[in-house]
Amino acid sequence: ELVVNTPPRPVRHGDVIQLLHGMTSRFLNSHDVAAPISPHAQEVSGYIDFNVSMAIQNLWRVDISNREAESEVWKTIVSDVRLVHVNTSAVLKLSGGTLPEWGFGQLEVVADRVSRAHHSSLVWNVEEHRYGT
Secondary structure: OOOOOOOOOOOEOOOEEOOEOOOOOOEEEEEEEEOOOOOOOEEEEEOOOOOOOOOOOOOEEEEEOOOOOOOOEOOOOOOOEEEEEOOOOOEEEEEEEEOOHHHOOOEEEEEEOOOOOOOHHHOEOOOOOOOOO
16 A cells, blocks of 8 residues: 655655556566567566566656756656666656557657657656545
8 A cells, every 4th residue: 555654755856766656556667678669778667576587676766857956856847857767777768659559559668778868758747646545
């Protein structure tokens, strides 16, 4: 079950976080396995433990690119955030590809070790957040 401190602790530039999908309770995970549409990048998925030999790798470092200070807090809507995979230093991004029928035509999200520059496919923001009760 999701447990949130009261009051919640703000997420800051440099923090290491886990991203949890609210509907499935799966953590955003990546590892050194080729993405399905973009084989030069790493696969990103919701982690499921099927007793496979692959360890969970679901830690992401917050990099607020438009911060004014090193301790900048991640702000709803205004913060431009890059998410850097802790285990591989790959950056979460949109690949530009569309998944086939099994992926319901959704855009492919990958972790890319090559992308280090500031580009719109690497930047994320939060428009809304909800805490469990």
